[in-house]
Structures are given as C-alpha cells and as structure tokens.
Amino acid sequence: MRLARPLLALALAAASLAAGAQAAFPDRPVTLVVPFAAGGPTDVVARMMAIPMGRSLGQSVTVENTVGAGGTIAATRVARAQPNGYTVFLHHMGMSTAPALYKKLQFDPLKDFETIGQVVDVPMTLLARKDFPANTLPELQAVIKREGNKISLANAGLGAVSHLCGLLFQSAVGTELTTVPFSGTGPAMNALLGGQVDLLCDQTTQTVPLIKDGRVKVFGVTTPRRLEALPNVPSLDEQGLKGFEVKVWHGLYAPKGTPQPVLDKLNAALRVAMQDPEVKKRLADLNADIVPADKMSPAGLRTHLEAEIAKWGPVIRKAGVYAD
Numbered sequence: 254m255r256l257a258r259p260l261l262a263l264a265l266a267a268a269s270l271a272a273g274a275q276a277a278f279p280d281r282p283v284t285l286v287v288p289f290a291a292g293g294p295t296d297v298v299a300r301m302m303a304i305p306m307g308r309s310l311g312q313s314v315t316v317e318n319t320v321g322a323g324g325t326i327a328a329t330r331v332a333r334a335q336p337n338g339y340t341v342f343l344h345h346m347g348m349s350t351a352p353a354l355y356k357k358l359q360f361d362p363l364k365d366f367e368t369i370g371q372v373v374d375v376p377m378t379l380l381a382r383k384d385f386p387a388n389t390l391p392e393l394q395a396v397i398k399r400e401g402n403k404i405s406l407a408n409a410g411l412g413a414v415s416h417l418c419g420l421l422f423q424s425a426v427g428t429e430l431t432t433v434p435f436s437g438t439g440p441a442m443n444a445l446l447g448g449q450v451d452l453l454c455d456q457t458t459q460t461v462p463l464i465k466d467g468r469v470k471v472f473g474v475t476t477p478r479r480l481e482a483l484p485n486v487p488s489l490d491e492q493g494l495k496g497f498e499v500k501v502w503h504g505l506y507a508p509k510g511t512p513q514p515v516l517d518k519l520n521a522a523l524r525v526a527m528q529d530p531e532v533k534k535r536l537a538d539l540n541a542d543i544v545p546a547d548k549m550s551p552a553g554l555r556t557h558l559e560a561e562i563a564k565w566g567p568v569i570r571k572a573g574v575y576a577d
C-alpha cells in the first residue's frame with residue numbers, strides 16, 4: 254500500500270513516538286494488581302517482588318488489591334487496562350480454574366493476557382483456630398464425623414485455592430462443612446485467629462510464622478513430603494489422605510497487546526527481583542519455591558497455563574461446581 258507523503262510522515266511520526274514510549278518505559282509508577290485482600294499470601298508475594306522490581310525498572314511498583322469473585326474481578330480489570338506495561342497482574346492457579354468455574358467470565362485467560370513469567374510454587378497447610386477441640390488429623394476427622402456441617406471452613410471465594418483445597422479435603426473426609434467466603438485469606442486468617450471460623454486451608458506464605466508462633470493449630474501440609482520450613486508437621490498424605498496434593502503456582506501477566514520490548518523489561522525486572530537475596534531468603538523461610546529460569550519466561554507461563562486449563566476443566570465440570 255502506498256501512502257500519500259503527509260500520511261506517510263504522520264505514520265512514521267506515530268511509529269517513532271510509540272518506539273520512543275517503549276524505550277522510555279517506565280517513566281511513571283507501575284501498578285501490580287493483586288486479586289485478593291491485603292495481608293494474604295498473594296499480597297505477601299506481590300509486596301516482596303514490588304520493591305526489587307521497582308528498583309530494577311527505575312520506577313516504583315505499587316500494589317493494588319482488587320478483590321472479589323475468587324480473583325475474577327481483578328482479572329477483568331487487568332484484561333481491560335491499557336496494554337502499555339503500567340498495569341501488571343499477579344495471580345495464582347485460579348487463572349486456570351476460572352474458565353470452568355465461572356459461567357459468565359468476562360475475560361479469556363489465554364486471549365486477553367500476555368504472559369510475563371511464572372513466579373513461585375507454594376504449598377498449603379490445613380489449619381484450625383487455636384482452641385479447636387482436636388490436635389491431630391484423626392481427632393479432626395472424629396470431630397467432623399460427630400459435628401458435620403456445624404464445623405466452618407473459611408475460604409477466599411469460588412476459585413480461590415483455599416476453596417479448591419477445602420473441596421479436596423471435604424471430598425477426602427466425605428463430609429460437607431459450612432464454607433465461609435472472604436475476600437482473601439488475609440481476612441479469613443483474621444477470622445480464624447479471632448475464633449470466628451474453625452478451619453482454613455492456606456498457603457505457607459501466610460501460615461508458616463503463625464504455625465511457628467503457635468497462633469493456629471496445624472493438621473498437615475498438602476505436599477506428599479514434609480516441608481523444610483515445618484519439619485515436624487506431617488503431610489496429609491502420610492496420615493492417610495492418600496494422594497492429597499496441592500501446590501499453588503503463580504504467574505505474572507500484562508494485558509494483551511502490551512508491546513514486546515515492554516514485556517521484555519518486565520520479565521527482566523521479575524528475574525532480578527526473584528534473585529534478590531532478601532526476597533530469596535524470605536521466600537525460602539516461607540517454603541515458597543522460586544521457579545527455574547525456563548519457567549520464569551512468557552513461554553514457560555503460557556505453556557503451563559494452557560496445560561492447567563486443560564487439566565482443571567474436566568475435573569471441575571465433573572464435580573459440578575460453578576458460579577452463575
């Protein structure tokens with residue numbers, strides 16, 4: 254196609270402006286959207302990453318908690334944001350379960366986002382309020398058998414990992430409990446600490462210090478093997494809940510159409526952040542595994558996201574769990 258000279262000049266000027274904007278990125282703060290409440294495990298990881306990412310980008314990275322509907326409100330917000338690199342999104346495996354769980358989802362995880370890279374894998378722990386009348390998994394199972402749905406189980410909404418872990422646990426013990434949803438496991442944990450709810454399944458990024466301080470009771474970890482950070486806590490699997498396994502993967506995304514040079518800068522900043530000695534130490538203390546370099550890439554996250562959507566879809570449809 255031939256453009257008239259003034260049009261060609263305009264097109265060239267626009268292209269050079271866009272290239273200039275990408276080269277200058279970022280020239281203002283970047284917003285890191287977290288789909289759950291402040292103080293919870295996703296927020297903990299986001300705030301840990303934000304400071305070294307900001308240092309590497311030369312601009313601050315500000316955490317924004319956009320809560321509700323198991324993370325889907327935040328995902329919709331990011332899918333509709335300007336694709337310029339100034340809005341990025343940290344979400345966990347809820348990104349892959351949402352398409353099957355929500356009938357009227359307003360975004361497509363594969364079509365509406367650019368993948369920047371996987372971040373961390375985090376195990377979970379099954380907890381009770383401190384004064385709950387059971388100390389071991391068999392005692393907990395006995396109480397559940399006796400009390401049934403008088404026992405409450407907190408979670409962070411449909412599609413939250415606390416919800417998925419809770420579903421697995423209820424199916425393993427064959428009893429439906431009363432689930433109490435919150436906007437994140439930060440507030441759910443406050444309710445557990447305050448004795449307003451009985452049980453919560455939550456990620457070690459929030460629970461390790463509380464377990465070590467004896468502020469909650471722990472019945473087991475959700476990985477087949479025990480965790481380095483909690484060597485005295487048995488796995489649920491070794492106590493008889495065979496095959497009980499949940500490890501929560503996390504990814505960093507940007508809206509679809511974010512230019513490649515900007516995505517490259519964000520990926521580089523993510524890598525720098527996850528190599529920061531302070532971040533590495535804090536994550537190790539919380540038993541969160543930083544993913545290897547090949548996974549911390551756009552292709553690594555996209556391949557994983559595709560595989561997880563394919564894995565969870567049939568499981569969720571078979572279980573018949575969904576939101577209208």
Ligand code: MLT
Nearest residue numbers: 293295413414415437438
């Ligand atoms: C949170 O950050 O509050 C949790 O990751 C929510 C959840 O259980 O998925």
